[in-house]
Amino acid sequence: xxxxxxxxxxxxxxxxxxxxxxxxxxxxxxxxxxxxxxxxxxxxxxxxxxxxxxxxxxxxxxxxxxxxxxxxxxxxxxxxxxxxxxxxxxxxxxxxxxxxxxxxxxxxxxxxxxxxxxxxxxxxxxxxxxxxxxxxxxxxxxxxxxxxxxxxxxxxxxxxxxxxxxxxxxxxxxxxxxxxxxxxxxxxxxxxxxxxxxxxxxxxxxxxxxxxxxxxxxxxxxxxxxxxxxxxxxxxxxxxxxxxxxxxxxxxxxxxxxxxxxxxxxxxxxxxxxxxxxxxxx
Amino acid sequence: xxxxxxxxxxxxxxxxxxxxxxxxxxxxxxxxxxxxxxxxxxxxxxxxxxxxxxxxxxxxxxxxxxxxxxxxxxxxxxxxxxxxxxxxxxxxxxxxxxxxxxxxxxxxxxxxxxxxxxxxxxxxxxxxxxxxxxxxxxxxxxxxxxxxxxxxxxxxxxxxxxxxxxxxxxxxxxxxxxxxxxxxxxxxxxxxxxxxxxxxxxxxxxxxxxxxxxxxxxxxxxxxxxxxxxxxxxxxxxxxxxxxxxxxxxxxxxxxxxxxxxxxxxxxxxxxxxxxxxxxxxxxxxxxxxxxxxxxxxxxxxxxxx
Numbered sequence: 001x002x003x004x005x006x007x008x009x010x011x012x013x014x015x016x017x018x019x020x021x022x023x024x025x026x027x028x029x030x031x032x033x034x035x036x037x038x039x040x041x042x043x044x045x046x047x048x049x050x051x052x053x054x055x056x057x058x059x060x061x062x063x064x065x066x067x068x069x070x071x072x073x074x075x076x077x078x079x080x081x082x083x084x085x086x087x088x089x090x091x092x093x094x095x096x097x098x099x100x101x102x103x104x105x106x107x108x109x110x111x112x113x114x115x116x117x118x119x120x121x122x123x124x125x126x127x128x129x130x131x132x133x134x135x136x137x138x139x140x141x142x143x144x145x146x147x148x149x150x151x152x153x154x155x156x157x158x159x160x161x162x163x164x165x166x167x168x169x170x171x172x173x174x175x176x177x178x179x180x181x182x183x184x185x186x187x188x189x190x191x192x193x194x195x196x197x198x199x200x201x202x203x204x205x206x207x208x209x210x211x212x213x214x215x216x217x218x219x220x221x222x223x224x225x226x227x228x229x230x231x232x233x234x235x236x237x238x239x240x241x242x243x244x245x246x247x248x249x250x251x252x253x254x255x256x257x258x259x260x261x262x263x264x265x266x267x268x269x270x271x272x273x274x275x276x277x278x279x280x281x282x
Numbered sequence: 283x284x285x286x287x288x289x290x291x292x293x294x295x296x297x298x299x300x301x302x303x304x305x306x307x308x309x310x311x312x313x314x315x316x317x318x319x320x321x322x323x324x325x326x327x328x329x330x331x332x333x334x335x336x337x338x339x340x341x342x343x344x345x346x347x348x349x350x351x352x353x354x355x356x357x358x359x360x361x362x363x364x365x366x367x368x369x370x371x372x373x374x375x376x377x378x379x380x381x382x383x384x385x386x387x388x389x390x391x392x393x394x395x396x397x398x399x400x401x402x403x404x405x406x407x408x409x410x411x412x413x414x415x416x417x418x419x420x421x422x423x424x425x426x427x428x429x430x431x432x433x434x435x436x437x438x439x440x441x442x443x444x445x446x447x448x449x450x451x452x453x454x455x456x457x458x459x460x461x462x463x464x465x466x467x468x469x470x471x472x473x474x475x476x477x478x479x480x481x482x483x484x485x486x487x488x489x490x491x492x493x494x495x496x497x498x499x500x501x502x503x504x505x506x507x508x509x510x511x512x513x514x515x516x517x518x519x520x521x522x523x524x525x526x527x528x529x530x531x532x533x534x535x536x537x538x539x540x541x542x543x544x545x546x547x548x549x550x551x552x553x554x555x556x557x558x559x560x561x562x563x564x565x566x567x568x569x570x571x572x573x574x575x576x577x578x579x580x581x582x583x584x585x586x587x588x
Binding site: 003006010014017018098099100102103104105106107108109110279281282 | 298332335336337339355356357358359361363365367368369371373382383386387388427430
């Protein structure tokens with residue numbers, strides 16, 4: 001059996017056995033339950049007179065539901081990023097520190113197989129997570145609100161890309177640094193990117209080029225905010241996009257080039273993880 | 283496989299920053315021998331093993347494992363390794379753990395199906411095959427670790443402190459396994475602090491100090507080399523002592539005792555006869571073999587190699 005697959009399977013089974021999957025899925029379920037109940041209650045409140053005119057009410061209702069869908073996706077994006085960091089922070093660093101890795105890499109295998117296997121196993125876990133969360137929100141909004149996001153599949157795929165970027169960044173750092181240092185660095189980087197996204201948004205609104213450029217620079221450093229912006233524009237209604245005033249969406253839609261950059265960024269990080277782990281003393 | 287030495291190193295060196303862990307290891311271990319690797323803490327034993335297994339990259343020097351360069355991971359298909367302080371995925375059961383490592387050795391399921399029960403039997407863990415490793419005692423963990431090192435019928439096995447944490451029964455088990463490996467022609471590279479253990483199991487030993495080999499010798503030669511004899515006797519004279527010098531050296535009187543070194547124990551009856559003929563009253567003749575521990579202290583000193 002291929003080394004990458006053996007390690008990927010091990011990574012997945014470890015998450016299952018240690019009840020990490022169970023805990024995450026339960027919490028995810030709680031989120032979906034709350035979201036579903038909230039969404040349902042809001043639908044009920046629509047029954048009352050809000051704007052007076054019935055035709056307007058239907059229109060308003062639809063836009064509000066698009067907005068609620070984005071709110072849900074916004075939370076999922078954050079949770080997916082946090083999960084990406086959490087599942088991989090300890091994966092290499094922890095095994096190096098405990099010495100578990102020694103019996104593994106002294107087998108007739110390449111070290112790259114260990115890194116790629118872990119990556120694959122974690123990517124599969126995140127895939128399942130987003131399937132549950134993203135799928136859950138899409139179904140809730142469809143069933144209770146009768147709204148389908150324009151490009152929900154593309155949007156969830158981009159959220160998945162975000163979680164993979166952060167997971168890979170964590171893996172790359174975890175191949176060189178301790179678990180704690182890795183966790184700190186990743187959340188620091190995410191903080192910078194998050195803030196940078198806002199600086200860019202506000203900069204665009206007040207037409208300050210310096211602020212906009214700072215935001216773009218932070219996106220190059222860690223493209224998670226840009227990817228989210230793209231995802232949110234893909235999933236929001238044309239009207240919301242036209243208004244450009246919802247807090248979850250970017251002032252301007254990031255280009256396809258930025259998405260290509262994000263994918264290349266991920267591949268580069270994976271390359272760094274493989275290289276660093278391949279060369280270091282264990 | 284070719285019959286190149288199991289291990290061959292030439293001035294293998296490792297520096298961690300400014301700290302020199304291994305100064306220059308030059309060593310040759312032949313196929314099929316049980317080789318003891320002795321030295322004080324911090325002498326660079328574990329770093330040396332890690333270099334041979336590709337865990338740590340040498341700063342300089344050359345080395346071959348089973349005739350292949352260390353960079354070549356394919357040589358490790360014929361290598362077994364029990365790391366010091368062996369730790370593993372403790373959520374796996376004993377059988378799952380062996381299956382995982384078998385897969386990492388690229389062993390197919392058919393072979394694993396017979397090999398895993400065999401090994402569990404060998405290390406007396408068959409009743410615990412489905413029990414999670416986290417419930418194992420230290421000794422049980424060491425034994426399952428040993429089984430893991432033997433999965434692939436290796437040509438060479440590296441055992442880093444294999445008996446640490448084991449009770450006398452466990453130690454005996456490890457000793458028996460090492461004997462069995464030797465009878466199968468497997469090379470064993472044993473890093474151990476338990477010198478009595480090394481004395482029983484090893485063919486040859488290397489003494490390491492400050493990351494260099496100070497001495498390599500066959501265990502039998504080391505131990506048979508010199509025997510100190512203490513003779514408790516009354517009525518001996520300096521002339522008699524001089525006479526005894528023909529069977530050994532360093533003959534001296536120590537109170538009511540005569541102390542001397544002999545090369546062979548066969549000299550003892552002759553010494554006894556001589557003393558009786560000279561009307562010396564002999565109460566006891568006690569040969570004291572130089573233990574490996576004495577030798578260890580003699581070779582590497584008491585400064586701990588630091």
